[in-house]
Amino acid sequence: MPTQDLWTTVKELLRTRLSADDFDVWFAPLAARASGGRLTLVAPSRAYADHIRDHFLNLMEELAAEAAAAPVTVTLAVESQAATPAPPAHRGAPINPRYTFAAFVPGPSNQFARAAALSVAENPARAYNPLFVYGGSGLGKTHLLHAIGNEILARSPRTHVRYVPTENFVNELINSIRLQRMAQFREAYRSIDVLLLDDVHIVAGKERTQEEFFHTFNALHEAGHQIVLTSDTSPSAIQGLEERLRTRFVWGLVADIQAPDLETKCAIIREKAHTEGFEIPDDVVLFVARRVRENVRELEGYLNRIIVYCSLTGQPPTLDTARSALSPLLPQERHATPADIIRFVAHHYGVKVADLKGRDNRRSVAFPRQVAMYLIREILTLSYPEIGKLFAKHHSTVMYSVETITEERRSNPSLDATLTTFVEHFR
Helix, strand or coil: CCCHHHHHHHHHHHHCCHHHHHHHHHHCCCCCEEEEEEEEEEEEEEHHHHHHHHHHHHHHHHHHHHCCCCCCEEEEECCCHHHCCCCCCCEHHHHCCCCCCCCCCCCCCCCCHHHHHHHHCCCCCCCCCCCCECCCCCHHHHEEEEEHHHHHHHHHCCCCEEEEEEHHHHHHHHHHHCCCCCCHHHHHHHHEEEEEEEEEHHHHCCCCHHHHHHHHHHHHHCCEEEEEECCCCHHHHHHHCCCHHHHHCCCCCEEEEEECHHHHHHHHHHHHHHCCCCCCCCCHHHHHHHHHHCCCHHHHHHHHHHHHHHHHHHCCHHHHHHHHHHHHHHHCCCCCCHHHHHHHHHHHHHHCCHCCCCCCCCHHHHHHHHHHHHHHHHCCCCCCHHHHHCCCCCCCHHHHHHHHHHHHHCCCHHHHHHHHHHHHHHH
16 A cells, blocks of 8 residues: 555544544644655654654554554654754644634533633733633634644744643653652753643642642743643642642633534534545534533543544435434434434423324424424434425424524523433433
């Protein structure tokens, strides 16, 4: 298999096995060459190559063998210094050029955090210092860190920006202690202009790491340099965090990111598909969005799997194709039928199934009918025409019913709680 074809196939397989962040940060920038059962990946720096070798080498050899149908040895090389331009002003893990503010899909769940991050990027160390962004896994915290770095470097390319996963910070500290290179470690971290530290909750319970980071934080802050931190929880909820660090984390601004609503999830899928040059129908967008409760990274992973599946099988991205592509990831696919939902709603509201399917438009019947249509759409993701056939109604009537219940659910907490219970019953 030609080098580029082999590496392209391996990357497609990696997309299905890794988070979007890991793939974009560590593999998208790599070049490759192959010969005689060996695949050599060319990394932009020694630290970059070492990280890939330590964390992903076995997986890459497994996938390369699968792609080539023969054993493949994967090795890492570093670009020749003479053949490459001078290193960028920032150090640390690469800042992903694809993670920008323009590519970050805003919604009610993340608007505050995005606005705070943009303010920091436009005015480093003068807006909020530190900026502490927290939220569950896969909601976009890492994206915002990279977006800040990209924006700052676009405005001022000579700014010394460093993006660092906290795990890397811990490992660098351990190695520096072991090799008696603490002076170099401190100089590397305390001389930068902008520190973007991802998953800072990892320092919890690590006394020496917290001690060193405390002094690093103080040195940067006192020098007027920007610090941006992310965590999976708020500073007050990080167990095992020293109080002196906890108080410093809230000196600037604390912003949270919540799970996206359905509309935001759909917008994220469309933006990601557009970036990949992939045309995706609305019913497939809705199907994917409803299969993921919170994790945006999982949302993108599902979309990537559909893209790869369509590419490998030559099938169009229909609803049936999406179901087939995601079936290994959705072992608990719903077994409810439209009839089950209709009977459930009829029983709850004390009406007959025949009435829900009939022409009676009294409020006592019409409202439960709208609820049934909404639930069938929400739970089973049937199309509007398919739902219309169940009730002998035009698809525009179904669309109106679903939109009516969607709006009323937003303004009526009691109805929202009831429908949440109904959905959970069938899921």
